[in-house]
Amino acid sequence: MASDRDVLPSWAKPSHYDVSIHDIEFGGNFTYQGTVAIKTNINKDDGFNELVLNTLQLKVHSAELKTSKGSNDAKNFSYDEKRHRVTLDFGEKIQYSGEATLTLKFEGAINNIMAGFYRSKYKPQGEVPASVAKDDEFHYMFSTQFESCDARRAFPCFDEPNLKATFSVSLEIPEDLTALSNMPEKETKPSKRDGFHTVVFEPTPVMSTYLLAWAIGDFEYVEAFTKRQYNGKNLPVRVYTTRGLKEQGRFALENCHKIVDYFSETFQVDYPLPKVDLLAVHEFSHGAMENWGLITYRTTAVLFDPKTSADSYRNRVAYVVAHELAHQWFGNLVTMDWWSELWLNEGFATWVGWFAIDHLYPDWNVWGQFVTESVQTAFQLDSLRTSHAIEVPVRDGPEVDQIFDHISYLKGSSVIRMLSSHLGEKVFLQGVADYLKKHQYSNATTNDLWSALSKASGKDVNSFMDNWVRKIGFPVVTVAEEPGQIGLRQQRFLLAGDAKPEEDETVWWIPLGLQTGDSITAASTHKTAALTEKETTIRDVNESYYQVNKNLTGFYRTNYPPARLEKLGEARQNLTVEDKIGIIGDAYANAVAGYGSTAGLLALVKRFQDEQEYLVWAQIINNIGTVRSVFSGSQDVSDALKKFELELLSPATEKVGWEFPEGESYLVGQLRAQLTTTSGLLGHKATVDEALRRFDLYISGKDKSAINPSLRRTVFSVAVKERGESAFEAIKNEFLTTSSIDGKEICLRSMGHVQTPELAKKVLDFIFSDKVAMQDKHSGTIILANNAKVRPEVWNFIRNNWDSKIYPTLSGNLVVLERFLRFGLNKFADDKVADEIAAFFKGKDNRGYDKGLEVIDDTIRSHAKYRSRDEGVVREWLKANGYMQ
Known part of the structure; x- marks a missing residue:
């Protein structure tokens, strides 16, 4: 797979960056000057006359390579805009292997497209320092967004996740503004510019370029401390905002310090940095970004005012804070080797984010929410031919952005939930802790995670998880009833309902979660654990009651005979919230795909008129809303469906x-x-x-x-x-x-x-x-x-x-x-x-x-x-x- 990647030459590897951003134009074209000195290990026996780095929309003014043999200046710079590269041509062959320092002087612009080093506009509150960048109506703050491949927009670098290094950052800013970066401030130096000084930050741990971050603005903060001690100290936790908004950061702050402690215990690895900063950014393309030690957020994902905010945002803030903190271990401490394994970061952070919120807010029924939001949304994208496997080949940086999607995040987390349920939560988390300890400060692959989980559980995890991660799609299990037994058949589920034989070759390991008994209240889990072939028959199934995929822990659809679906609807009062969501969601999906019928779905949900659970109603409303949308072109059907839903x-x-x-x-x-x-x-x-x-x-x-x-x-x-x-x-x-x-x-x-x-x-x-x-x-x-x-x-x-x-x-x-x-x-x-x-x-x-x-x-x-x-x-x-x- 590695040979399919368009990556930088492997003979030059960075070990440390000194990044200096200075002469920022606080207005106008928002240009800035930069200097980056990169300690680089060179290992090329036959010599070289060129060096290649990643850049995008930067102008390199000069480049000097210093070795123990002397220094060489680049004579020419050529840019490959499509591949995001600059080639430094030294004009002569350099015969050298060992450590060298590559120093580049460059120029960039603080853009307004929410990528790289960019500016966000906002309306100020209260007294604002004169130096804040502004126009007629708006003021500006500056921050960075480097994932996946936009560090190269801010400074020339080796911008690939497995080319880890340490970073030292210096920012020249007006004296009345605040500068932030991954690490605490080390010192402040005078500047030649009147009213400015240079803030120098402590060096970071070894990390990927996409995790570097800095910000400049008129910031204030609220602060708390962890209850646990780290290296003998309670860690400072802060939520930074532009002036006037800091009090809305208190809810995130309270969650943050508790979650840092909880994850440190759960993962058996202490949070490794000396501080945790959360920054509200006024314009943000994603929900948040897990920069190590300086996590950036869209304002609605970190700020909450009990008096003026909708309560749904309380849930959003709590979850997004937890998700990004999970990344401090899963992604930052241990990073995927290449973007094809993005799911190792995002799938796990999604699952463990909900895991933490369930711990803090047990009355929120977090796993019911996960099933109706995450699992059902993942099903939606993965039921298309145009889906992709969880682990997907990625050729280069520009290609990776499109896999920051429901497969990497939501199918990834759904599969992790399925595996955790099968292995048992305690065993699963022990395997995760072992994985983190073994690979900390380095890069890892999916197989590394499977190895750790196999060792912890005594099971060959790879054998039953490989198809879930490396094959596209998911199955539908069709149930056929016979006296005292059921027949089960798995096939690939496609929304169009027309999987061709060559598209239906995967045989998934399917945890059945089969319950059966004289009644729902007397049910017990059937001893048959999993379906591991295309078809099988299971005996000793009580016709009075049985249910497949209890609590929807398995990532698959179930297609019951119409009469069984009706019986489950009759027994709905004794089903869990997750069960109800699964049964309704499956009935809907099977209707769309043609494995079931819309009439069966409508008859089923009609029984739920007396339902009292929000998450079940959310599933019903979403599914019936889609049915109404599909048939909206036929006025009589549309009007009748509206009447049905209103009743x-x-x-x-x-x-x-x-x-x-x-x-x-x-x-x-x-x-x-x-x-x-x-x-x-x-x-x-x-x-x-x-x-x-x-x-x-x-x-x-x-x-x-x-x-x-x-x-x-x-x-x-x-x-x-x-x-x-x-x-x-x-x-x-x-x-x-x-x-x-x-x-x-x-x-x-x-x-x-x-x-x-x-x-x-x-x-x-x-x-x-x-x-x-x-x-x-x-x-x-x-x-x-x-x-x-x-x-x-x-x-x-x-x-x-x-x-x-x-x-x-x-x-x-x-x-x-x-x-x-x-x-x-x-x-x-x-x-x-x-x-x-x-x-x-x-x-x-x-x-x-x-x-x-x-x-x-x-x-x-x-x-x-x-x-x-x-x-x-x-x-x-x-x-x-x-x-x-």
Whole structure:
């Protein structure tokens, strides 16, 4: 696999970087000067006249190579923009092996595309130092985002994960601003520039370039300390923000110090740095970034105000903080050898992030949330032909960004949960601890992890996990009933339901989690542990009750006979939340793929009218919403499905009400937000009336407390749907004036519920104005794309504005562009639209978002096939059950 990689020559390896950033232009073109001295080990017996490094959009002014034999200056620099490289030509052959120092002077610009060394705009609060970079309306902070391959945008380097080194950083900044980096400040030196000084940081441990970080701005912080001691000291933990926001960092802070201690104990390796800083960054392409010792976050992933934030963001902050802290061990201390094994970082950090939150908040039912969010979302992408294996070949840096997706994160974590459940949590975590201790400060492979887990468990982990990691897709287990026994058959699950023989050759090891008994309450786990062949028969199965894949710990779909599905629906009160989510999710997926039927799904969920659990309702609403979306082109079916869903939700919506009593559980609050939003948008009269009453009180200024922060999205969305342009304008004004950290995101998502093409175009024009940050441009677009009334306008806008707005605005950061296209276009269920999209992008340079286009095409065509196959059956069921004439 290594031979397929386009990597730097292996004979030059860095051991230490001295990075100095100086002469920053705080405004205008935001240029800066830099010097980097790289201690490099050279091992080339036949000599060399060139050295190759990674750079992107930097100008190298000079390069000098010092060896024990003397020094050589580069005579020429040639740039390969496509491969992100600069070649230093020394003009003569250098015969040398050993340690050398390569010093480069270079120039760059602090960009605004959320990659490399970049600037974020924000509206200041309170007194602001004169030196803060600003324009007419906004002030700026500076920070870095180097993963996956953007350290090369900030300074010339050997930018590959297995070329680890230590780093010393110096930043020249105005005396009234703050500079941060991975390590604590070592000293401050005077600068030649008036009003400036240079902040020098302690050297880092050995680490990959993508984990280096620095930031400059008008920062303040809140601080706490770990309860455990590290090298005899309680570690300082800080949350940094721009001025005026630090108090909103307290919730993250409280979680942070507890999690650092918890992970240090769990992994049996102490957190190795002398501090933990969390920094809120105003513009951020991802959720957060695990830079060692200086973790950066999108503001909504680290800041939370109990008075003004929706409660769902409390859950988000807690989880994202835990996820990034997990990386301090899994990714930073031990790093994947190459990007093909990205899942070692992301899959594990996702699972262990939830593991920590379950420890801190046992009443949140974290694993139920994991099953309805992570597992089901992973299924969605992995059910396409255009999915990829968890461990996937990656040729070079620019290719890696597209695998920061639901396979690496969510399928990876789902498979880890499956393995942990099989081995037992204690044994699994011991294996993980052994892996970390053995490979700390170096790089590792998937096989290294399997070896550690095999040793800890006494089982050959590789033999049953290899296909899960290295093969594409997942199975569906179809159950056939006979007296006293069941037949099981595994095949690859495809959303289109048409796996060809050559696509269905994998035989997965499938943990069955089979329970059977006289009744659900008397059930016990069946002794048959796993399905290891294409088909088998299992005896001693009680017909009164049996269930496959208890708690959905296995990463596969189950396809029951219709009568069994009905019986499980009847026994729903005794099923766990995870069981209910799994059964509903499987029934939905099997209906789309043609292994089951939509009639069976509708009959099943109809039984759940008395359901009380938020996470189960979230699964029902998501699945029925997709069914409605697919059939939205047939008005009679669409109207009848709407009637069905409204009847299903109404009793629970009326029961949960609008008020948030003191001491109510987090999950009940989330249930209220989910049900009122969905029912209000379906037209539930009492919900619509109450939402509009509260909207008028809030927008008029008569009563700003009329809307609970957790119900802003409910009220704003219903108002936009019912009131049209006047509500849209009011929400747009709210977006421009809100001081709530989550306010902009909530406003954009609410705008997506407009009902006319004209208003949809206004929403999109606003989204692509400079009033909306690049990170948020997909938020409203997602909802517009989900909104059948105006969905075609999203596609019209993309093709009509590709060259003038969309590509120029988003192509600087292809992660953002790919996400925008995928969320904007994958909700159609029409082959004609898929053809149009394919024709539009044919001949364009789609590198960086080509996989996203493949996913869009596959999703649309699979849903079109489903619509064509099941429309008659759905219409018949809806008529038979009184939802249409």
